[in-house]
Amino acid sequence: MAIDYIPHTDEDREAMLAALGIASVDELFRDIPPELRLGRPLDLPPALTEPELVAHLEALAAANPGATKVCFLGGGVYDHFIPSVVPYLAGRGEFATAYTPYQPEVSQGTLRAIFEFQTMIAELTGLDVANASMYDGATALAEAAFMAVNIARRERIVVLGGVHPEARQVLQTYAAGQALPVTVVPVDPEQGTTDLAALDRVLAAGDVACVLIQQPNFYGCLEPAPEIARRAKGAGAMVVVSADPVSLGLLEAPGRYGADIVVGDGQSLGLPMAYGGPHFGFFACRAEYVRRLPGRIVGRTVDRRGREGYVLTLQTREQHIRRDRATSNICTNHSLMALAATIHLAALGPRGLRQLAELCLHKAHYLAERIEALPGFRRVFRAPFFKEFVVACQRPGFDPAAAALDAGYLVGPDLGRWEPARRGQLLVAVTERRTRAEMDGLVAAWGVRA
Amino acid sequence: MAIDYIPHTDEDREAMLAALGIASVDELFRDIPPELRLGRPLDLPPALTEPELVAHLEALAAANPGATKVCFLGGGVYDHFIPSVVPYLAGRGEFATAYTPYQPEVSQGTLRAIFEFQTMIAELTGLDVANASMYDGATALAEAAFMAVNIARRERIVVLGGVHPEARQVLQTYAAGQALPVTVVPVDPEQGTTDLAALDRVLAAGDVACVLIQQPNFYGCLEPAPEIARRAKGAGAMVVVSADPVSLGLLEAPGRYGADIVVGDGQSLGLPMAYGGPHFGFFACRAEYVRRLPGRIVGRTVDRRGREGYVLTLQTREQHIRRDRATSNICTNHSLMALAATIHLAALGPRGLRQLAELCLHKAHYLAERIEALPGFRRVFRAPFFKEFVVACQRPGFDPAAAALDAGYLVGPDLGRWEPARRGQLLVAVTERRTRAEMDGLVAAWGVRA
Amino acid sequence: EPEPLIFAYSRPGRGGMRWPAPDVPVRPVEERVPAELLRRDPPRLPEVAEVDLVRHYTRLSQMNHAVDTGFYPLGSCTMKYNPKVAERVAALPGFADLHPYVPDELAQGALRLMYELERALCEIGGMARATLQPAAGAHGELTGILLIRAYHRARGQGHRHKVIVPDSAHGTNPATAAMAGYQVVEVPSDARGGVDLRALEAVLDDDVAALMLTNPNTLGLFDENIHRIAELVHEAGGLLYYDGANANAILGISRPGDMGFDVVHFNLHKTFATPHGGGGPGSGPVGVKEELVPFLPAPLVERDPATGRFYLDHDRPQAIGRMRSFYGNFAVLVRAYAYIRALGAEGLRRVSEDAVLNANYVMRQLAGLYRLPYDRTCMHEFVLSASNLRERTGIRALDVAKRLLDFGIHPPTIYFPLIVEEALMIEPTETESKETLDRFVAVMRRIAREAEEEPEVVRQAPHTTPVGRLDEALAARRPVLRWRPEGED
Amino acid sequence: EPEPLIFAYSRPGRGGMRWPAPDVPVRPVEERVPAELLRRDPPRLPEVAEVDLVRHYTRLSQMNHAVDTGFYPLGSCTMKYNPKVAERVAALPGFADLHPYVPDELAQGALRLMYELERALCEIGGMARATLQPAAGAHGELTGILLIRAYHRARGQGHRHKVIVPDSAHGTNPATAAMAGYQVVEVPSDARGGVDLRALEAVLDDDVAALMLTNPNTLGLFDENIHRIAELVHEAGGLLYYDGANANAILGISRPGDMGFDVVHFNLHKTFATPHGGGGPGSGPVGVKEELVPFLPAPLVERDPATGRFYLDHDRPQAIGRMRSFYGNFAVLVRAYAYIRALGAEGLRRVSEDAVLNANYVMRQLAGLYRLPYDRTCMHEFVLSASNLRERTGIRALDVAKRLLDFGIHPPTIYFPLIVEEALMIEPTETESKETLDRFVAVMRRIAREAEEEPEVVRQAPHTTPVGRLDEALAARRPVLRWRPEGED
Incomplete structure (x- = not known):
């Protein structure tokens, strides 16, 4: 194996077995009926050394390009800033x-x-x-x-x-x-x-x-x-x-x-x-x-x-x-x-939390108003909102989520995931991290091309 | 300012000034002759909040694409694996x-x-x-x-x-x-x-x-x-x-x-x-x-x-x-x-250090031999080497460093930086992190195109 | 002076994260939010400078015993060393910055990891498929029992309303069964510490939905009759649930699926070395035999055989429903996956071998000093009783535990399992060296001697901790559960 | 028991990093390396498991007092809070994984950062250009003195062989001058703690290359005569070197360049909050006036005005030469740059204002208890003397320092500057709260009282640290400077 995190040397094991008066660790498993013993190695991929492991996991992490897009995704998880x-x-x-x-x-x-x-x-x-x-x-x-x-x-x-x-x-x-x-x-x-x-x-x-x-x-x-x-x-x-x-x-x-x-x-x-x-x-x-x-x-x-x-x-x-x-x-x-x-x-304090909430509110409303002004787009619900809202697009043949993604923006989830009647209606979440430039970029991606 | 890392509230300051019997902190600078006081704000870019600061530094870090290339650069600094x-x-x-x-x-x-x-x-x-x-x-x-x-x-x-x-x-x-x-x-x-x-x-x-x-x-x-x-x-x-x-x-x-x-x-x-x-x-x-x-x-x-x-x-x-x-x-x-x-x-121990050294040695020699087999390339020095060696290319009009970079590999530095007569001679360092695939990739980038 | 609460550093107007100024037009919040919904009084969060915040939590951390600071043989909890490489890879931005609703196409790395982890866990447990959704062991238990319920219902056996648990079971087993609406039936242990087969037979009837079992059990003993137990339960139409808390004993050696278990949960934070976090997050994936696969919660990760692409399959009409939001404690899954990949088959087997070796090594040396209620080869842990000590000296298991603190050793689990009086449940784990074990034995010997010779030293322990022995009865009698500003208490 | 050395956990064959198997053909090392060059005996590095390694260094860390654990008013060292955001950004792979010989085109972010940092430091210091190469304050001093030497030589003044330092100077000043081949001439301080002007005039002659000065000086006092001093030195043909150790007092308030200094070094690890690392790394950039720019070491970062691209300019024919490899402690520069960008002009000024406020606030309250040798408004730090205490009670500055340890407070710098007997040099910094300062004052009062009433408590201090007062004389008399295996000592 490549890493075992076990301190024992072979000598340690021998000394411990000797103290127990047994010849092999197998004897400690005597209570397991033989027919219940696996009798073969587990069928698992080969062990990796730490450098290999890091490289492998870095490759898996890199295979998640969603992590590098600009995130307007909402629905319970939000791209907020995390203080250092x-x-x-x-x-x-x-x-x-x-x-x-x-x-x-x-x-x-x-x-x-x-x-x-x-x-x-x-x-x-x-x-x-x-x-x-x-x-x-x-x-x-x-x-x-x-x-x-x-x-x-x-x-x-x-x-x-x-x-x-x-x-x-x-x-x-x-x-x-x-x-x-x-x-x-x-x-x-x-x-x-x-x-x-x-x-x-x-x-x-x-x-x-x-x-x-x-x-x-x-x-x-x-x-x-x-x-x-x-x-x-x-x-x-x-x-x-x-x-x-x-x-x-x-x-x-x-x-x-x-x-x-x-x-x-x-x-x-x-x-x-x-x-x-x-x-x-x-x-x-x-x-x-x-x-x-x-x-x-x-x-x-x-x-x-x-x-x-x-x-x-x-x-x-x-x-x-x-x-x-x-x-x-x-x-x-x-x-x-x-x-x-x-x-x-504790890092935010009461004022920091208030400011954070207000930033989300202001930014979300800026984006909502800009989207509502786009041809074919509407905000689906009339009630006041905080940092997240639902938009729908009536423009035929236009897939807003796909258009956003092409421009590097993630929006959603699509409500159709849970309510088929609402397919195409998208949640849009705006945290304090979203800049005006990013919001304008999303609006541009949803604009009507000249 | 955006962040000051100072615990004082205005009330704290007032209490402290009162304890000192002075009205303003300016009085504490009375020993500085007026003509030596700056009398204007320092001409520095505006202060950044922590989210802005992180975004700014992330942008600067991202403006170093050299950090993501495959590194065969040597000359005293090497791309070794760092245990977690x-x-x-x-x-x-x-x-x-x-x-x-x-x-x-x-x-x-x-x-x-x-x-x-x-x-x-x-x-x-x-x-x-x-x-x-x-x-x-x-x-x-x-x-x-x-x-x-x-x-x-x-x-x-x-x-x-x-x-x-x-x-x-x-x-x-x-x-x-x-x-x-x-x-x-x-x-x-x-x-x-x-x-x-x-x-x-x-x-x-x-x-x-x-x-x-x-x-x-x-x-x-x-x-x-x-x-x-x-x-x-x-x-x-x-x-x-x-x-x-x-x-x-x-x-x-x-x-x-x-x-x-x-x-x-x-x-x-x-x-x-x-x-x-x-x-x-x-x-x-x-x-x-x-x-x-x-x-x-x-x-x-x-x-x-x-x-x-x-x-x-x-x-x-x-x-x-x-x-x-x-x-x-x-x-x-x-x-x-x-x-x-x-x-x-302590993490490596004597065996780990030995294995590391041997890995560098073996890999460097593999690459050196493959490069020496390339048309127009030669290893410049005959002495035994450890993890790093110098190559030169006689192929007219071919810039090996540039060709390597095009394929995503960094090699060098060019010895011409210090010895003009050796311009075009490149150090190539091979640490344990370089894989055979990467080395073969470099060799391919230096091969003669059909 | 022990470190006070963060509120001690708070002053009005001090500190507080500063945010960038809005880069969009701003209208008064009153125009955005109905007045009735606006907050009147700000929450009294602490107002502290970053320096005091850092010092406070740094000092607090130093008041903790942890695997990273010393031996932690807390039985049943598998406090093994948590590899730092797992922390490194779990923090990779490609994992950490991934929103759960990102399209599958943009999360192939995460999905592959979950897919491979599920396969590995199924291989280790001898199961067909698994859900990674449960957030902890107890959550896995609930998932498993609901799966069993769905299975019985689908077969027209919805009347089965009993779940059997042994008297040595973890408290989560009966609590889970009750939470899932089942009646709990307890069966006693036999003289060797296993399930009493006769008693089991006596309670097995057409109303039994399942038997919940840990094997090795909470005494650290492998139930040699497991095959017979499985036969009996299955013959009665019930299923076998495996509480995976003790799986550290059997990796690559024996598989719950082969023992006859139908449903298994794994504690990734125990067996697969993800850190316990001062009480979580854990992760409790649940594996099942083929017959129960249809009931696993949506989504599962599937692989399109044609394209090789991974996707979340939400289309599971027979599923029991969701157990939590999203797909599980993903960052914990990353750590467990890294651990399994680091060790491989040989390494995992070595883990269990050495865990069992360590436990037996310690047990044998302590057996003379403390009572060993079941004198058998143990698996990864064992249970001693301080009853002999108590009889002779009045020193209880609690006193022994507190005295251990003075030597920088975390005590064993005490007073559990309930069937052993003055129980000390000791799980050394495989990541402890012989020297550490020898020192533990020496300290346990010393405490036994102190109990005879200077019992007050033990009874008054601990002496070297930031606070002395705490009055738990007072805390429960007059609960003070939150800080309040002075004068408001 | 204090934590032993790592070697205590070592056993032959234990632990050790495992590396991937070679993925290339392997030939015996003897075929690659001449036999004479091959190592015969392996180094006796420790052989430890990861768990013991982590526990060992975790426990060691807990034996340190640090800014992150408590007040650290170590005079002259500016132990201010080190923002965690700086650690975060310095660790970004785009910085950390950058090889110094990467082409400039692929390091534009790093080069821009260095360019902007140089500009900011020059603005703060009132300088024309700066080198970021020096690795620490003393290294900056050596750089600065070599610059001054080059300047004089270029003007045919190579005979100037004296450097003047006040008697209150940091030890690095004379050591640096000597290291650069200069003869050191000391001038005394006057009654107000500044440079004695008459004495200065007396030593100024045609052989003087420079005066090295800290201002505020090591007494924490601003030398009001600095303008006159500069005039005198310049008239004599010498240059003024500014030791930036105390720059935390003057940010945005007064600039060394405006005071008349020609060369300035900055301690980024003091003034700009980069962590001190238990003794480094620091960073000691050196700024100079226009006349000295040609001598700055290569490379400097320049910006091509046409393309806006940044590049390393190695073409500096008059440069003094290299001071170290590459371009400086880049990752420290990143932290300092982040700090300056976080604070901006207003924030930096506030830093100095509050640093000075804190120092005066503490000084005034302690002035009655301990002797205040120079009773003036201080800047960011001040020097007390325990001589009064010693006379009355026998308690020395060292005893006071050791007793402070029992209260979780790092002692001030003691026995420096040399011109104050029983000196206690106290620098609170701006990142400490009023409560922290008040507590320090209370503890200092208590110690003064103890010195009178129970001097043995002070003399035997510390009582609560992992080890008691250590025998430094023994260590120097019989040096044991490395561990050896048992039996080999």
Whole structure:
């Protein structure tokens, strides 16, 4: 083999075998019935030395030209700038190669950072407490629905049509396990936001455990979330909001307009797009529900000398204690990603986050207005939007995504991926990284050639 | 300004000014005569935020297409593979943002690593002691000449024609300051190694302080270094060898054939080419000369409790103690580069270094033989070589460097840069990174088109 | 003084990332966003200078024990060395800057990597196909149990509502089964630490959907009856789920698929050396036998045999649905792929051989000092009990664990598995040298001696850590789960 | 136990980088290399596994105090915060993978960066042109003195063989002058800490080549007479050399060129925030007035006005020659360029303003406790004396320094400048917060109190570091400068 990362020399092995009084390591596998032993080498490609490995992976990375295009792609993952301190600090071996802080006395680094994370998420969401992270926004939303069902003691989960279709799929998968009914409330096709009348009809049955709102929604539109929350509350349902954390620099904290649980995906907070992961989900709720939270929670305590220290706490909610009665089966979460986001938020500060949100807003509106002025192009929805919007092109024979790509720009995804009726409608996301020149370039690529 | 890295808020400043009893920071500059104050802003480009800065530097980096070509360039800097652990560990902030370990109790990290470095350099060179690093191989060689002059109490410095022309230039510059005579011994134009008869003539005068040898020499050729050392010693001169450290995995340690001082450039030991720097120079000598060494030296001692510890030592040689009688004016050296090389050598181990040297040797000879078989091409020198050799092309109207570049290969430098008579003669360096396919590609680019 | 929280460095108006000025016309945000939706109070994020931020997180990092700082024999977690080359390649811009919705044509390198990784995992596990989507081991378990559910439903066996787990199982097993709507049935272990076959037979009936098993199990013991267990479960119409937490023992030696398992999850962060990140990200791909392939979540990576091009196949009508957004923890997949490619077949087998050798080497030397509840050859880990120590000296497993901290050693997993009292679950892994193991044994001996001779030293441990033994009961009784500005507490 | 040397982890046959097998035909090395040149015994490099290597250097790093871990007011060294963005951009493959002999056409980005950096440094220093070649401050000094020598020679003034340095000068100044073949003449400081004008006049004659000066000087004081000094030196036919070690005080405020200096070196690792690397690499560009430009070492970066292309101009017949290989510490230049571009004119001025503010703020609060030998407004640093403490308590500057270590603070430079007994030379830099400065003042107060009340605590310090106070005398008396295998010592 080319690399084995094993310190043993042959002499070491011999000494250890001698200490065990055996002649060969094979004897240690005596409990495996012979017929279950593989008896042949695994059929894997040959081992690579480190130089070969690096060359091979560099070749694979180079075979992703999508990584070098100008990115207007949206739909939950965004091309934001990552401050240099974030990967530098989060990449330190002491953070990256530790595990869940089961031994708090030698894990204060991770524990303090996660306590900071919980605080920052609580601040962003306007809620009281947050957990130490979930896998992603979609699974966080599904877990939130479970939690709401358990608290509300009702079964029906209502999810708005503006929630990311993949998050709705995850919700359906999770809910199917426990046979929980999921109802989708349609989006008003003109506005791009929730059809409130339809919502009212669903709520009227009085069996709704929770309403799941995404803000801004999948189409980039700003839902009338406070109004939705009022109606949900009025029907005795809990309110769960899935929020873009960058938007929370500018948009009201959902906890302030009635959300009981706020979740979301943290990729925008200093994490590379990385073809979709790892990112993380955040999960915050009101204080009274804390013992229903899924996942790890860090709390403050003291040591024998009265010094402040941090520990994993409220563990009786968790699988390793409560087993089949746990609030979730989650064990390993996305701690390192949460750490990166903590550093990111600390680097930005409240003003930096606000400015970032405003930059996205301004740039997205500039591009939207320029696109709307193009012949044959229209913005599909009328509702206000934040950093992302949907465009459609009526120009016959013209493929806007292909034209953009020819000019080096990625736009999308095409909504037809999830809604066949919307084939050709494209999401366009504009982060602070997109320059006016790039936006003008995209507009030029979509212009009518003379 | 866009970034200032300064923690002060305006309130902080006001509080501090108040504590000083002054109204404005301008008052602190009262000792600067008004006519010497600038009185206008510096004429500099506007400040950039971090995202702008990164974009700007990325654009400048992208404007160096030379960095992406296949590199057969030699002449002192080589495209070797850098193990992943090297930049990861050497880049840790505790190493990178410390300074010279003046306070050993909180600098044991740097001190222990440099002590390891000194040991490894001593082992590689076959000498007793080494210092903590110099700027580069060229300045190390010049300092070695000074040291030899001081020890030998003779003035004449003899440098072989096979020493890198830029190192000879540095030597001349340094020597001119103290008006030390420098004599260059020519290279045999057929062999590419020292003209031994000419060397004998120079040595015969009996005034030679030292002979400076580069092994392998600038043309890639292997000097008969032990023979040269014997002759130099016979004439009472000290022997200084400048060695490629990678070659020392395969070639005899110069200390074993009589070298009194061994220096060299450490770029090959895990450092990026970085357009020429920072790299480092190493500097080793026999034990009896240790108090003549330039630069920092780390030594072992004990603390009050008898625990082993490391400190900067023999400082009375140095400028901050001895001032105008110091062995050199060097203060800041290239410690972080030496650390990287230490990690590199620890990662390779003796077998890894040997294998690396052999790989370079085998590959270089493969390519040399293939090039020699090309019509119109010849290898310019007959002496044995290590990883680098000189080729010339007699094909009229054919520019080999340009043809190579067209195919994506960099070769050179052209010796005409320093020796006009050798214009068109190209150095070709082959590291372990060059694949047979790349070498065959270069040969194809130099083939005769059908 | 231990490092305080980042908020201690915050002052109003200090620091904060600066962004470029807008290069487009700007209109007041009130014209863009309805007033009701605009934030009234800014979040109280810290306002710190970059220098304080860097120092703070640098110092915090130094308060962690990690694989990069020392021995970490945390049983069941496989805290092996994480190669730095994997970090280097995962950070390549061609991977890091790739948006998940980029057209397949522009992500052929990423797709090929996923395709090859899936094949490698299937070969290692003896499986037909695998999904890379699950984000962690427990997530893989949920995926696997939902696959089993879909399988039974498709065969008209939707009534099966029980999942059997042994009493030695990881907590995630029962939690997962419950989360998927199953009733959990526990079976006891036998005297040799394996599944009690009689008890198993007793609970196997037409309602059983699956048995979830780790093999080697959480005692570090290979269940010699696995073939018989598989027969029994299959005869009852159930499927076998393999919890891959302990796969580090069997690479290239024995395959779950050959043992009779139908569904397998892998913990890439354990077996395939991707770093644990202080609690994640992990990655929990799930492999299945042929009969379960139709139910794997979309998308899978497929290769067009005609063109050789890779593509994401979303067209999977029988799939259980999505388990998360996108395609999995891609950057973790990159690291695991790099690891498998670095080692190859011989290297992976050597990993397991040396992991097992190390565990047995340590076990044998500690067997006299601490109680060995199952005195058998172990696999990659083993479980000791401090019950003998407790009886004689009052020193508990927890005390031993805390005392280990003083020697720069991370303690074993303690009080698990639940069937061993005062359990110490020790997994050295293959990346530790004989010297490290010898030192661990010596320290464990010393602690045993201290327990007899100076028990207070052990009971008061740790003595050398940034904080002393922490009051976990207080933390749970009076939860303080976030920082608040002074005066607001 | 402090971390041992890497050799402690070495075992014969362990670890070692593996390389790809040769992909070319291989012949025995004896056929390629004469037997006499082949190595007989391999170097005894350590043989270690990657895991032990990573742990070792990780642990070593944790034994360092650094700017990234705490306050570092080491006078004259400008230990300011090193922005991480500079590390990011310096590592870009477009810079890192660039061979120095690549054709200029393929390195336009690098050349532009060097061109722009030279212009910025010249603007900051008030100079005409600069060489980026010198690798450190002392190397810049040598370059500058050789430039001055070349200048005099070209004007038929080759007989000038003296260089004047004040008694407060950095050791590098006299060492440099000597290294360049000059005789060093020291002039004393006056009562206000500046150059004694009368003494200067006394030594100025037709043999003087240059005066080397730092301004602000090593006392942290701006020499108010600098204009007069320049006049005197110039009248005597000498030139003025500016040691840029203290330039952090004057950015955008006053320029050495305007003060009358003819040659200036910059310490990019001090003033322009490139990291100090545990002792380097630095970078010491040297700027000169118009008359000295012809002597600058080749190559310089020039821009073809017609095409706008940048090129390395090697054709400099009057140049002093090369100072090192290639073009300077390019990757350090990248960091310094990034720093200057990040701050701009306003930011650089703010740097100096706050550096000076911080120094005065700390000085004023410590002035009562420690002796302030020159009671004036200071610039970016100041010098205290512990002589009062020593007289009263026996506690020396060294003891104060060692005691600071217990509080996580790097001590000031001590026993320098030589003209102040028991000197403590304190340079807070602009990147430290008021809170950090206040804490430093509080600790310095506490130590002064301890010196009175419990002097042994100070004298025995440090107490909390990985090793205690080290016996430097022993190290020099019986030098052990390398590890040797056991038994070989």
